[in-house]
Amino acid sequence: MSAVLIDGKAFAERLRARTAEHVAGLKSLHGITPGLAVVLVGEDPASAVYVRSKAKQTVEVGMNSFEHRLDAATSEADLLTLIHGLNNDPAVNGILVQLPLPEQIDSDRVLMAIAPEKDVDGFHVINAGLLATGQKSMVPCTPLGSLMLLKDALGDLTGLNAVVVGRSNIVGKPMAQLLLRESCTVTVAHSRSRNLPGICRGADILVAAVGRPEMVKGDWIKPGATVIDVGINRVPAPDKGEGKHRLVGDVEFASASQVAGAITPVPGGVGPMTIACLLANTVTATCRVNRLPEPDGLGS
Numbered sequence: 001m002s003a004v005l006i007d008g009k010a011f012a013e014r015l016r017a018r019t020a021e022h023v024a025g026l027k028s029l030h031g032i033t034p035g036l037a038v039v040l041v042g043e044d045p046a047s048a049v050y051v052r053s054k055a056k057q058t059v060e061v062g063m064n065s066f067e068h069r070l071d072a073a074t075s076e077a078d079l080l081t082l083i084h085g086l087n088n089d090p091a092v093n094g095i096l097v098q099l100p101l102p103e104q105i106d107s108d109r110v111l112m113a114i115a116p117e118k119d120v121d122g123f124h125v126i127n128a129g130l131l132a133t134g135q136k137s138m139v140p141c142t143p144l145g146s147l148m149l150l151k152d153a154l155g156d157l158t159g160l161n162a163v164v165v166g167r168s169n170i171v172g173k174p175m176a177q178l179l180l181r182e183s184c185t186v187t188v189a190h191s192r193s194r195n196l197p198g199i200c201r202g203a204d205i206l207v208a209a210v211g212r213p214e215m216v217k218g219d220w221i222k223p224g225a226t227v228i229d230v231g232i233n234r235v236p237a238p239d240k241g242e243g244k245h246r247l248v249g250d251v252e253f254a255s256a257s258q259v260a261g262a263i264t265p266v267p268g269g270v271g272p273m274t275i276a277c278l279l280a281n282t283v284t285a286t287c288r289v290n291r292l293p294e295p296d297g298l299g300s
Contacts, residue, residue: 023062
């Protein structure tokens, strides 16, 4: 048996196309151009690449991109002042502060300073609370993208046993809430769970978001299960040359793909969905603040 590959890259392209259509409609019908502000503090190379990609894709779907690059020595007070200004800027509908932040800045305090209605990352405690209680919220992008891939692959998720390996506020917890909203029976496990392989073997849907390279083995997976691998880990690749690396997920793909019914690859699975959902969330936020009908098919 060989699993069907869930192509997140292709799905993300379709989602961006739908987002671009909605942006064009907002412009032509209402004279509104959604705007996304991204804040980068410091010069972390991976973060800088990610921010450039976000800005490029924001412009490609027709939205305004506001990029703020701050020195690594920026104080928490100065960053909070910038966020306050963005909160009050009507041209900005979404605000994203790229993590990690330098050690002199309290990340939680910064994230809580973002206006909940502009929190397109869905990290604010108000949005987390709304999601947990089944109300309308901004949904974190990676779990949202994962859910979209699941529904595209499986259709109705009602009654399926879902196991989420990982309990972070960014992925694990909101993923569990989204699956509950779809009427799944949900177990949240983690690296310290007793008999973790046995827990995973009971899953019709297995979402791995624990941040450990290839931790989930093929014999942990129920035959025919759908596996969503959220992990993106850099590991040494000596076959490519000294100092070279390759990307792997939290699932051992080679063995898991022989057991699962469907699986996301790394790269090319969940990763491309994150930015696509960020753009979709910005359109949703724009519609909400302007009291316009929310677009279908964008997920939040």
